[in-house]
Amino acid sequence: MKMYEIQDVTFELKKYEFSEPFRITGWIHNEAENVDVKVVLKSGKIGMGEASPSYRVNGEKVSALMALQKDVKEMLIGSDVRNYRRIFEIMDGFSRTAPSVKAAVQYAILDSLSMATEMPVYQMLGGSKSEIKIDKTVGIDELNKMVEKAKRFYHEEGYETLKIKVGENLKEDVRKILAISDATKGASYVVDANQGYSVKEAIQFANATYENGVNIVVFEQPVIWNNLDGLKILRYNSPIPIAADESAKTKYDVYELIRNGCVDFINIKLMKSGISDALSIVELAKTTDTGLMIGCMSESSLGISQSVHFAAGIGAFAYHDLDSHMLLKERGFRGKFKQEGELIKL
Numbered sequence: 229m230k231m232y233e234i235q236d237v238t239f240e241l242k243k244y245e246f247s248e249p250f251r252i253t254g255w256i257h258n259e260a261e262n263v264d265v266k267v268v269l270k271s272g273k274i275g276m277g278e279a280s281p282s283y284r285v286n287g288e289k290v291s292a293l294m295a296l297q298k299d300v301k302e303m304l305i306g307s308d309v310r311n312y313r314r315i316f317e318i319m320d321g322f323s324r325t326a327p328s329v330k331a332a333v334q335y336a337i338l339d340s341l342s343m344a345t346e347m348p349v350y351q352m353l354g355g356s357k358s359e360i361k362i363d364k365t366v367g368i369d370e371l372n373k374m375v376e377k378a379k380r381f382y383h384e385e386g387y388e389t390l391k392i393k394v395g396e397n398l399k400e401d402v403r404k405i406l407a408i409s410d411a412t413k414g415a416s417y418v419v420d421a422n423q424g425y426s427v428k429e430a431i432q433f434a435n436a437t438y439e440n441g442v443n444i445v446v447f448e449q450p451v452i453w454n455n456l457d458g459l460k461i462l463r464y465n466s467p468i469p470i471a472a473d474e475s476a477k478t479k480y481d482v483y484e485l486i487r488n489g490c491v492d493f494i495n496i497k498l499m500k501s502g503i504s505d506a507l508s509i510v511e512l513a514k515t516t517d518t519g520l521m522i523g524c525m526s527e528s529s530l531g532i533s534q535s536v537h538f539a540a541g542i543g544a545f546a547y548h549d550l551d552s553h554m555l556l557k558e559r560g561f562r563g564k565f566k567q568e569g570e571l572i573k574l
């Protein structure tokens with residue numbers, strides 16, 4: 229049946245401003261340049277995906293991604309989306325050079341099949357959950373501003389898990405986390421240093437916060453991505469769970485991290501791994517009793533929708549750090565989900 233065949237694949241560059249500058253270790257984000265990927269089937273059904281490239285993590289620039297449009301179209305045209313694993317394999321060739329395009333195309337393929345079969349993507353992927361809870365992120369700022377934001381997110385907006393960015397100054401960071409913890413008693417914290425600490429600093433941070441009773445559930449990427457030995461030393465000297473984010477891009481990276489005992493948690497992002505490697509990473513983690521969280525780059529509601537459907541379908545994530553759409557100015561909401569504060573429903 230030709231109606232499931234791919235007739236066209238198009239890329240469209242989209243720019244979004246952040247509502248306010250978003251600061252993490254060593255970087256301030258003011259705008260995001262993303263790519264909408266549209267897959268059109270012979271039947272006229274359309275599937276959408278979004279690439280949110282990260283130069284910082286993946287070395288991707290949007291101009292390079294846009295240049296791939298012609299090749300991707302030529303490679304996929306005529307493929308039957310019911311055999312989506314075959315298409316995933318074609319896109320796996322972009323794992324190292326354009327992982328966000330791989331993710332967007334793989335998702336757009338699933339979305340087109342979903343539109344053709346009237347089965348939501350989260351159910352095509354297993355339908356484990358029909359709702360998930362997300363966290364909300366407090367970027368690096370002055371202490372009082374971080375505390376005010378944390379209080380608003382926890383007490384007024386009802387987010388039980390807060391993501392806190394640290395990594396630029398150990399002593400200040402400890403002061404900030406203690407102040408936030410005092411002001412938001414009962415909350416859980418995912419703390420992300422974005423590679424900002426040395427191994428020794430990370431151990432000091434973990435001990436200082438733990439001894440003061442701060443409820444840090446995950447300590448994300450404290451040290452530089454390629455320091456696997458450092459991550460392992462940290463893991464066995466830290467009272468709180470250690471997660472890899474920037475260290476964990478492909479399934480091969482995660483295999484090395486787990487095989488070497490470097491981490492308690494993996495932060496999966498579709499923009500690093502695509503759907504195909506994310507599926508492999510989930511199975512690796514489940515097989516080895518490694519914790520899982522899911523995160524995002526600077527996706528709009530379209531890209532967050534991808535991760536929401538993936539996370540709900542798979543149902544394996546302890547924490548859903550899927551809030552980038554709330555940091556961006558976006559004209560219209562394009563997610564295939566409903567959101568009430570921290571609760572996301574499909």
Ligand SMILES: [Mg+2]
Nearest residue numbers: 420448449473
């Ligand atoms: Mg991170």
